Amino acid sequence: MSLKAETDKQLIGTGLKRRTEEALANEFLRKAVSFTTDKLKTGKLQATDEFGSWEAWRERGREIRKHVVENLDYYLTQFSDNVAKAGGNVYFCSTGEEAVQTFLDIAKKRDAKLVAKGKSMVSEEIRLNHRLEEQGIEAIETDLGEYILQLAQETPSHLIIPAIHKNKQQIADLFSNEAGETFAPDTKVLAGYARGRLRNYFLEADIGLTGCNFGVAESGAITLVSNEGNGRMVSTVPPCHVVIMGMERLVPTYDDLEVMLNLLARSATGQKLTTYTSMITGPRREGELDGPEELHLIILDNGRSAQLGDPVFQEVLHCIRCAACLNACPVYRHVGGHTYGSVYSGPIGAVLTPLLQQDMKEAGQLAYASSLCGACYEACPVKIPLHDMLVQLRARKVKQGFTPLAERIAFKTFQTAFGHVKLYKLAARSAYYALKPFAKRGYLKKAPGPAAGWTQSRHFPMLAERPFRDRWSELQRELKRQPAKAASAANEADAHANQEQPPQGGRQHD
Template sequence: MTVHPATMKERAAEALHNDFLREAVKITTDKFFAGKALAQRSLGDWEAWRERGRAIRAHALAHLDYYLGQLIDQVKSRGGKVHLCETAEDAVQVIVDIARARNARSVIKSKSMVTEEIQLNKALEAIGVRAVETDLGEYIIQLAHETPSHIIAPAIHKTKKDVAELFSQVAGKPIKDDTDTLTNFARQKLREEFLTGDIGITGCNFAVAETGSVALFTNEGNGRMVTTLPPVHVVVMGMERVVPTFEDLEVMMNLLPRSGTGQKLTSYVTVITGPRREGEVDGPEEFHLVIVDNGRSRILRDPEFREALQCIRCGACLNVCPVYRQIGGHAYGWVYPGPIGAVITPLLTDDLDRWGDLPYASSLCAACAEACPVKIPLHDMLVRHRVRYVAAGKTPPAERMAFRLYKRAFTSPRRYRLALKTAVTFQRPLVKDRHLSARLPGLAGWTAGRDFPAAAPKRFRDLWPGLAAEAQQMGGADHE
């Protein structure tokens, strides 16, 4: 497993020295963003679709207990089994028990951020069960022992040469780094896994409460192999991923791919409703729905952050974020990167000491909120996180002192004028070409990458009497 530095600032500094990463992220996010602009126009009034999506997600969260209850009843009535799990450990134990009961030797998986969140692969390997990711990007980063770099494009930080080296280790011989060779190798290896997997595990884009159905949006078709070939299908679902009806699902089918990859529709939309029934030729003998809380109910109870659970995991906020576009996903340190990751990671983990610095990885430009297809006010939430971080006393003492002095200066006209005069006097040794030197204590991080303007020798307040007199003279001249 790749070990990244402990703080956001250190991880970001590491990423900024990776030129390939920065270029790869820029190219991919530019492509997704341009595709979104074209795809959303075909829907007509995009803002109306966004509002409809927001309303559906907000309604489902407001009545989550009802819709989860309906979903559970419907799954059970169709022969499925449901497992409610309060913690990540609970969810892992349920799946481990299923694997043991089936004497499973291998598990094939379709892409799932929740299984990354609960570290399922590690737990399965600990009991001797081989877990194989079958999404190509996930397969690549699994071989590299890394986490996803993007919600929908997990391996965008890898070159073809990187992939060829990983595949060569699996093959036991050199694999060429051209696209066709790499694709053919992955196809051959993964088809073998599809045919021998004892259990199939998938995530869940959305669950439809009225029918107990699970919907998967994929572009490679591996999701269908995972859900039809093994005798057991386990769905791991964050508890918030429920929609009331198929009409609501249709709205999400239009919003998610357009927002994420710029597609009008993902290549494969798969809807599963329980295990194989009599007369059906494919599908699993057993169907398990594992509903994971793992901090989500805590977010649901928090009025300042409840809307974060509306997220449909499209990745649109990553594609426009000026910070993510420079540093990629691993700089965020956990499973969820970008603006949404900076919001939900401290909430899901309930750990300000470790993750409280993530909300500072933002310019607060609000591009993320503008891009979000369900109108989550991410920029407001980032500010709220910062407020809580400061209130908890987590900021450095020097920073707290600086802001106390700032408050004193800017809440008194007299102190404000004195502060400006003092700044003009004491800045002189540090000014060069009207900008402050990077040597200025406390501002080196800012001035290393951008200019910090010096305080003007004469304030506007000092200039105003002369400007007013000049304007009065000009006015009098006009009357003459």
């Protein structure tokens, strides 16, 4: 199975079915993803139980994010003014292309040839590495998971554990190939190699690039959280630090930051606090021992502001990218992140990707990559109703006419039949006789035509020979004529129905 980057808009929807089938056929991937997401989920539950009053913290988190997003213009101004006061340069970019050009201009002025990158989903979103490569600038990922993926030429398949689908042997093969010597699939050996290799990049890089977990509006502090310490190296060792952040990633005050850091660490990895939490306010000042000479902050819109004011989708901007919804999602846990064909995967990716790309035709297909069970909402530390949004996205796709012709005809027919009693009765009778040859002991084991998907992994109950409404009216009539006899006949019919069992080799429809 090829897990190479498929970030091209055209491939998101068109390739979804193929990628899903490939992922489902990849037993290793399925086991690896569900093993790690299970661990993350269990860690989260423990951390939130220990914490106590988790629901109250979630509610507080939701209120903070809601307040920020509702007053985004105010906090963006306050934050950017404070970053500038501290000596940083601020750039607002409407599109990914603008952000890339801004970065290239900074790199050109510094004659940069090497960029050391900390983990940044926004830079993945705008495909920055690809563009830097075109310009002859080498960009090296310094987050271990991202470094592994860079060697494998793949995109992240999880928001916080990008190489969730790789095992030690695969990583050892990648490192051996890179180093020209053979490494054992041993965590210490592999981490040791990566550490030694990356250290030089920190020292030699012309620019350090990071994302921003939260910008603190009251001070202009850029908050970075990481478990590897590479974010701290990238933001302090190279002479120039460039930060790329989504425009919504703000909190008003340090008090609010405390709430969000608790929610983020516990939801993401089950930690009380992430190992390294850095707050960077401006470049190095006179007399300070470390820090970059220049700090540049690129604030990216790229489809985010289009959600402001939208009664349904504005809340998607509350997301703090903790990935708890991925870990809880039964679809993600079976197929992993590359299936989504977007840098943002799982339930949040299925909502965010079509909205940011403003593309319901292709990216809108992701709205169907969900069972709508609501586990994502339960897991979300800021209570984003992703399952409701997925339903609304499906409705939007239908309204915009992007559903296949066969589906539109099927639903039109369904609407017509259900709108007229006589037609409905006729359709129900016809369906019974059409399906009868495929039924066995009251169940359909293999449904015909487009309905086959329903019976691939479960048995579907056969339509009743006599519809309930006919039996009900007859029973009412009988009850009026001979009450005792009618009641006994009804009980007998119930007992008979309860004895019907589905054929072996599948499970009942649920």
